[in-house]
Amino acid sequence: xxxxxxxxxxxxxxxxxxxxxxxxxxxxxxxxxxxxxxxxxxxxxxxxxxxxxxxxxxxxxxxxxxxxxxxxxxxxxxxxxxxxxxxxxxxxxxxxxxxxxxxxxxxxxxxxxxxxxxxxxxxxxxxxxxxxxxxxxxxxxxxxxxxxxxxxxxxxxxxxxxxxxxxxxxxxxxxxxxxxxxxxxxxxxxxxxxxxxxxxxxxxxxxxxxxxxxxxxxxxxxxxxxxxxxxxxxxxxxxxxxxxxxxxxxxxxxxxxxxxxxxxxxxxxxxxxxxxxxxxxxxxxxxxxxxxxxxxxxxxxxxxxxxxxxxxxxxxxxxxxxxxxxxxxxxxxxxxxxxxxxxxxxxxxxxxxxxxx
Ligand SMILES: NC(=O)c1ccc[n+]([C@@H]2O[C@H](COP(=O)([O-])OP(=O)(O)OC[C@H]3O[C@@H](n4cnc5c(N)ncnc54)[C@H](OP(=O)(O)O)[C@@H]3O)[C@@H](O)[C@H]2O)c1
Numbered sequence: 001x002x003x004x005x006x007x008x009x010x011x012x013x014x015x016x017x018x019x020x021x022x023x024x025x026x027x028x029x030x031x032x033x034x035x036x037x038x039x040x041x042x043x044x045x046x047x048x049x050x051x052x053x054x055x056x057x058x059x060x061x062x063x064x065x066x067x068x069x070x071x072x073x074x075x076x077x078x079x080x081x082x083x084x085x086x087x088x089x090x091x092x093x094x095x096x097x098x099x100x101x102x103x104x105x106x107x108x109x110x111x112x113x114x115x116x117x118x119x120x121x122x123x124x125x126x127x128x129x130x131x132x133x134x135x136x137x138x139x140x141x142x143x144x145x146x147x148x149x150x151x152x153x154x155x156x157x158x159x160x161x162x163x164x165x166x167x168x169x170x171x172x173x174x175x176x177x178x179x180x181x182x183x184x185x186x187x188x189x190x191x192x193x194x195x196x197x198x199x200x201x202x203x204x205x206x207x208x209x210x211x212x213x214x215x216x217x218x219x220x221x222x223x224x225x226x227x228x229x230x231x232x233x234x235x236x237x238x239x240x241x242x243x244x245x246x247x248x249x250x251x252x253x254x255x256x257x258x259x260x261x262x263x264x265x266x267x268x269x270x271x272x273x274x275x276x277x278x279x280x281x282x283x284x285x286x287x288x289x290x291x292x293x294x295x296x297x298x299x300x301x302x303x304x305x306x307x308x309x310x311x312x313x314x315x316x317x318x319x320x321x322x323x324x325x326x327x328x329x330x331x332x333x334x335x336x337x338x339x340x341x342x343x344x345x346x347x348x349x350x351x352x353x354x355x356x357x
Pocket of ligand 1 (some may be wrong): 095129
């Protein structure tokens with residue numbers, strides 16, 4: 001069982017038939033179209049079966065015919081990784097000719113389209129790897145066909161943002177890899193062993209779990225309402241950590257270190273701290289002046305920051321308040337010392353504000 005959720009059980013066929021039985025028992029008809037007919041949209045006209053859909057169909061038991069909208073960081077890395085994992089990518093849609101070309105060069109067999117709808121005419125599983133803010137508008141501008149599924153890769157939005165693209169007999173979901181896609185090859189490697197949060201009804205979730213596992217990743221389902229917090233933690237772990245590294249490098253520069261030097265000097269300290277947190281727990285991994293109640297060291301640091309790296313001061317102060325709280329909770333600090341340290345941190349920021357002309 002995954003720590004914060006669960007996938008459908010170990011026996012997918014049993015889970016699926018249990019779901020079907022439950023729906024039957026509840027008298028729910030998921031596809032209330034007359035037998036022998038289907039339609040492409042809720043308000044669309046009925047077609048008799050045998051009418052050819054424009055999109056292709058995978059043979060039973062094969063991977064669904066899959067296409068990716070967005071030739072950016074995530075779209076390209078997923079295209080490369082899925083293809084290598086034996087999950088062919090049939091098509092990409094990217095508005096930018098250079099990105100289209102780059103994708104097609106890296107992902108063998110992928111046809112390149114400029115328009116998302118042209119891709120939708122061709123595939124069964126549509127992966128939207130576009131910015132979070134573009135998803136709703138994109139979903140509102142395209143239309144799926146019965147039998148298709150559309151997913152996005154956003155960490156913060158739910159699958160429901162794709163609802164405008166739905167027609168009868170379609171499914172929507174999400175597939176969010178917890179990977180920092182800074183470089184295609186490094187991201188492809190990092191997908192192996194990463195966590196991928198998936199969303200979708202049972203059948204789609206099962207397919208997405210298989211897709212995650214094909215990448216060597218671990219699929220998880222998040223508890224309802226927890227996605228934004230889960231993603232905010234991811235942003236702190238990736239972007240937030242880079243911001244911290246940048247501040248570390250800025251201070252290192254005062255001591256004469258260039259960026260590579262700062263990474264060489266502070267990198268082992270960071271890795272050691274992470275190792276300590278893994279081995280001992282986060283609270284016990286805290287070291288430094290806050291655990292000792294060294295107010296003099298703290299005020300010396302704050303003065304150095306103000307003088308040499310004022311743009312890193314706010315970060316030091318925010319982290320410092322949290323460190324003091326951790327040290328207090330650990331029993332390492334007397335409440336009076338903790339108050340003094342909080343006040344020193346507060347004053348440093350106030351002083352910085354006053355220094356701004
Ligand atoms: N970057 C990460 O580390 C990361 C990690 C996990 C999840 N994600 C999620 O993955 C998604 C994509 O992120 P990304 O980092 O790959 O972004 P990205 O590198 O900026 O690429 C986004 C792609 O979407 C296309 N696009 C941009 N605006 C669009 C619009 N208005 N309509 C249609 N297409 C548009 C872009 O243009 P073209 O059409 O010109 O190609 C580009 O190919 C986001 O939901 C993000 O939250 C990102």
